Amino acid sequence: MKGSMFAARSSSSSAAGPAMDDRTVDRIFAGSLQNLPPVSSKIVRIFTSSTFTDTTLERNTLMAEAYPRLKDYCRERHGLEFQVVDMRWGVRDEATDDHMTTELCMKEIDNCQRLSMGPNFVVFLGQKYGYRPIPTYIVASEFVMLRDALLAMGTDVTLLDTWYMKDTNAVPAIYILQPISSILINFNNKRVPKLQQEDQATWWDNMCKMQKLFRKAAQTLYSTNKIDHEAMHNYFMAVTEREVIRGILSVKNTKNHCLAYVRYINNINMQNIKRASNFIDIINRNIDTESVKLLSDLRDNRLPARIETTNLQRYTVEWTGREGLDLDTHQEYLQHFITHFYKNMVKLVDRAMRKEDSSAQGQIITELLQHLHACNNSVRVFYGREKDLEKVRAYITGPSSKPLVLHGEGGCGKTSLLAKSASLCSEWLAPSKPLLIMRFLGTTPDSSAVTPMLISLCHQISYNLMLPFDDIPDEMVPLTAHLKELLLNATKEQPLLMFLDSVDQLTGATDANKVLWLPTRLPPHVKIVVSCVYEENDPAISQDCVTLRKIIEESDNFLEVTSLGYDLAMDVIKRWMTDGHRDLNNYQMRMVSNALGRCSLPIFVKLVFAEICRWKSYSRPQDTHLAGNVMDSIMMLFEKIEKQHGKLLVSHALAYITASKSGLSESELEDLISLDDKVLDDVYQYHLPPVRRIPPLLWTRIRNDLPNYLSEREADGVSVLNWYHRQFKEAAKKRYFTNQNSSQYFHSSIADYFLGIWGGGTPKPFRFTEIQRHRFNLKEKEGEADRKVPLQPLAFLAKDGTVSRYNLRKFGELPFHLVRSRRFAGLYEHVLFNYEWLHAKMSSCPLQAVLSDFEDACNNVHDREASR
DSSP states (O other), X not given: OOSSOSOSSOOOSOOXXXXXXXXXXXXXXXXXXXXOOOOOOOEEEEEEEEOSXXXXXHHHHIIIIXXXXXXXXXXXXIOOEEEEEOSSTTOOOSOOTTOOHHHHHHHHHHHHXXXXXXXXXXXXXXXXXOOOOOOSEEEHHHHHHHHHHHXXXXXXXXXXXXXEEEETTBSSOEEEEOOGGGTSTTTTOTTSHHHXXXXXXXXXXXXXXXXXHHHHHHHHHHHTTXXXXXXXXTTXXXXXXXXXXXXXXXXXXXXXXXXXXXXXXXXXXXXXXXXXXXXXXXXXXXXXXXXXXXXXXXXXXXXXXXXXXXXXXXXXXXXXXXXXXXXXXTHHHHHHHHHHHHHHHHHHHHHHHHTOOOSHXXXXXXXXXXXXXXXXXXXXXXXXXXXXXXXXXXXXXXXXXXXXXXXXXXXXXXXXHHHHHHHHHHHHHTTSOOEEEEEETTSSGGGTBXXXXXXXXXXXXXXXXXXXXXXXXXSHHHXXXXXXXXXXXXXXXXXXXXXXXXXXXXXXXXGGGTTTTSOSSOOTTEEEEEEEEOOTXXXXXXXXXXXXXXXXXXXXXXXXXXXXXXXXXXXXXXXXXXXXTBOOOHHHXXXXXXXXXXXXXXXXXXXXXXXXXXXXXXXXXXXXXXXXXXXXXXXXXXXXXXXXXXXXXXXXXXXHHHHSXXXXXXXHHHHHHHTOHHHHHHHTSSSOOSSXXXXXXXXXXXXXTSTTTEEEEEETTEEEEEESSHHHHHHXXXXXXXXXXXXXXXXXXXXXXXXXXXXXXXXXXXXXXXHHHHHTTOOXXXXXXXXXXXXXXXXXXXXXXXXXXXXXXXXXXXXXXXXHTTOHHHHIIIIITOHHHHHHHHHHSOHHHHHHHHHHHHHHOOOHHHHO
């Protein structure tokens, strides 16, 4: 981000997001924390809604043909990530043990609406209304009314009493449908298929009986005006209808975000009832007229009324042969469907991108917005610490001409204190209008290394002073001098306040002197507040703080941030519980009290809170355990998630994120797992997938169980996931990189991915598992499959053959992983001594980025001759 990007104030009306006016741009550059526009996202993320069994052919064809093309188009044309959330693809059964899929679907629709550029929701409807689960949660008052209504009719309610338990930890109390395997213990037992089939049959039988009970009671309550139509319909609704309501019917602007496909099949053969039941709702060997009515209201009335005709496509096809629908006879329909889907998606993405500002100014605004939003997020959960805030206020309003350093152990709350102080400065310094410069270092690529960070600070100050950007140098020494010169422009009316969190997280050419660029004598009306880690028993981690002590010298300019202390920690937990509508029973409250008595670091309090939110009032004491420190808490969390979602899948997914240099995007992570045959063999033990890729639902469920511990940030122009706190990364390293080999395995896999070895349709070999060979009578031991991962060229070309953009992700990640997997020959051949690589990277990145690849290699090569 260098050179004459734009005049000091550009008059462009749009910035990091659609249609941003000049005043908004000015406010962002001035560091205002009020009414921030959302950060422009770099993702196209679509939720695909459909029923389970009747759209398999279409969904498999999309997965094999349309999605890889869209991925390439978004990436090459616009530098966007393309992600699909298909909660049905690759999943064997509608019923999940914990009944959480419906709630997850709703969360994912919200995520797609929040994040996606352009399209975010597509629905496929046929003649099947689909799976109608019974509710996972029912408010206690309503459950009691339903139960009483049934008892009044003389109906036995034993089944409801068996499967639903009252949880008074929820406020108001709710009844919760119990996990299936807690009652039918063989429901998930794939090892003994006979027992599993028996328990699955029992569950479906119980489920249907409960469905009838709820509907009977709900209709009675509705007819006597005790509940409204919506509350009654809740017990009749299919998952797909719920998704369509969330994704289309309650959306203001469907034109730019939603597509719908409706397919009718003529002459469904009802003789073959088993096959027909995949495409139409059948009950007791007859067509389920209730479902037909509910579906036609949704498909033929409510949907067309809400969605543009241009975004709704209808098809009619004939039922043929035994299967009804198949690849060969319906090739023409599928081809038209895929082409139409692809063109419409491209149209919506292009339309969204025309409103985007991809200029250099837009990029700087994206950077600033990420830090301002991070500040607001930290402030939202901040309580107490009045004494510490008072000390920061005294510094900001006082005469000191040196920076203020907040220091303390990892997880003690330095970041929140720094953010809260920044948010109060306008109030402290009124009536003057301070220029606020806010950076959470290490959370974005432009705030991770010293040089780009300093350039970014100079950009922000220069904009406010109406100075041209051309004068900003890009070499470390002149850059530091330039920043000091800019600080001289602060005035009483516009003081300059700089808040830099985690200065010890910065990387740069001279790692030993990471903090020596910091101005130590500040001109009038300038204040700088920084934070860094200091742990007495860990000199390595504390060295930057020690350096700061030497260069700042004033002990008054050091504020130790300590843990919250028991009383404040308990207070914070109680406040969060009130906000989250949660409560605990006496025994559980004692457990929390004991844990906070042992440790009251904010990061620990946060982990405790996340854990107790899962506790029910009826949870057994052995299931309500809290660890005594941060590391053990994180390990306990990892263990719980591995148990829930499979050890191999979880450990590999989290290991890839941990091994990455600056995080991984969700589609990169799905690609990496789809190339990892150790994981796929585990996931696909009992069936053969139509496309050898990981079902998206599996990662979605894991991510949902790591709330706020993985943060979204931007890296190399892409939105990536990374650990929100250093201690999570350390815990994951300790757990998943048990030896040199395991660490090298993950780095090497990521290196292969960014080299593009299996990209662009190159099939990757694999071995069938013994169980698969036995189950499917396979003669061969090995196969190969295209994993639908993209190529990784150095640059993406426009139609006329000119470079449209460079592959910044490859430049950022590949050298790092080749070094750490000790593949030095590959490093020399593809990176350090490769003319095309050097030319492309120099054309798109600062010289410093190219040099740091050489420095990183030198630091890690133990061969004297090679490092020379």
